[in-house]
Amino acid sequence: MDIDNKENELFYHKTVLVNEVLHYLNPQPGATYCDVTFGSGGHTKAILDSQPECNVVAVDWDATSIETYAPELEEKYQERLQLLWGNFANLYRLLQKAKIGKVDGILADFGTSQMHIKERAGFSFYRDSPLDMRMSPAHQQVTADHLVNKASEEKLCEIFWQLGQESHAKKIVAAIIEARQRKPIHTTRELALIIEKTLGRSGKKGSSKIHPATKVFQALRMYVNQELNNITGFLAGAMQVLKPNGLLLCISFHSLEDRLVKQFFKDKADEGVLEIITKRVVVPTAEEIAKNPSSRSAKLRVARLL
Numbered sequence: 641m642d643i644d645n646k647e648n649e650l651f652y653h654k655t656v657l658v659n660e661v662l663h664y665l666n667p668q669p670g671a672t673y674c675d676v677t678f679g680s681g682g683h684t685k686a687i688l689d690s691q692p693e694c695n696v697v698a699v700d701w702d703a704t705s706i707e708t709y710a711p712e713l714e715e716k717y718q719e720r721l722q723l724l725w726g727n728f729a730n731l732y733r734l735l736q737k738a739k740i741g742k743v744d745g746i747l748a749d750f751g752t753s754q755m756h757i758k759e760r761a762g763f764s765f766y767r768d769s770p771l772d773m774r775m776s777p778a779h780q781q782v783t784a785d786h787l788v789n790k791a792s793e794e795k796l797c798e799i800f801w802q803l804g805q806e807s808h809a810k811k812i813v814a815a816i817i818e819a820r821q822r823k824p825i826h827t828t829r830e831l832a833l834i835i836e837k838t839l840g841r842s843g844k845k846g847s848s849k850i851h852p853a854t855k856v857f858q859a860l861r862m863y864v865n866q867e868l869n870n871i872t873g874f875l876a877g878a879m880q881v882l883k884p885n886g887l888l889l890c891i892s893f894h895s896l897e898d899r900l901v902k903q904f905f906k907d908k909a910d911e912g913v914l915e916i917i918t919k920r921v922v923v924p925t926a927e928e929i930a931k932n933p934s935s936r937s938a939k940l941r942v943a944r945l946l
């Protein structure tokens with residue numbers, strides 16, 4: 641695999657399902673929408689451009705995303721855009737602290753942006769960097785380095801299997817334990833090499849072309865950032881900050897994320913709290929996937945607060 645080309649492809653973030661988001665959100669004059677995953681501002685910008693009299697409150701946990709992409713948009717949209725730094729798991733408190741009342745719609749585009757993969761330590765095995773993986777080092781303490789070097793064999797197996805669905809979890813963990821007894825593992829390349837040596841350069845024979853370390857890196861990132869717990873907290877908080885008839889749009893990339901959203905929508909629909917708008921999950925068109933192959937696993941679900 642050509643690492644430079646792969647890096648260039650990875651480091652350019654393309655916003656997914658923009659037309660579909662605008663179709664379901666249908667921004668209205670005077671309404672306020674909350675984009676809880678600002679990233680590089682793609683969805684925020686699309687919402688603000690689609691309806692010149694609506695407002696957006698945008699949230700991101702990653703201060704660098706806000707520092708890099710917010711100034712230009714704040715200049716352009718002035719008081720129509722407000723940025724908040726924090727974890728969407730605490731959405732209710734974040735909005736309360738900023739004295740923002742209930743909103744007409746909430747959009748979440750879960751996962752990492754290409755910005756993390758490019759700029760932040762530990763996210764990519766295509767580039768050597770310290771094994772960190774925290775989205776917001778100011779808010780978090782546990783790093784991937786700590787887990788890889790200190791977590792028990794059982795814990796690492798559980799993380800790789802449950803969050804990465806890595807079927808070779810045991811074999812990989814045995815190799816990590818053996819390696820860390822000789823010398824601590826501190827960088828992405830060191831970890832990727834241990835996995836490559838264990839599984840072979842291209843992963844299991846006959847399997848997909850993904851790098852053999854992909855699932856382990858994904859699992860570590862999800863654990864370090866408590867991504868599934870954050871989504872659970874976010875969904876509960878969204879119920880407190882949406883106005884009646886307010887819309888909740890969730891884009892997932894990982895089946896575990898989508899499962900949480902799907903089950904939450906179903907439970908709340910059964911309780912008569914939400915109406916599910918997307919009876920079937922919405923996925924990118926073939927045209928979007930052709931233009932942006934990384935959009936292929938995106939799934940959008942929409943519900944309305946009753």
Ligand SMILES: C[S@@+](CC[C@H](N)C(=O)[O-])C[C@H]1O[C@@H](n2cnc3c(N)ncnc32)[C@H](O)[C@@H]1O
Nearest residue numbers: 655677679680681682683700701702727728749
């Ligand atoms: C897939 S990107 C969003 C891309 C964005 N929709 C765009 O068009 O540019 C996900 C973003 O969510 C942020 N994020 C991840 N977990 C978060 C959390 N718990 N709270 C707030 N933001 C989070 C990441 O920092 C990242 O910027």
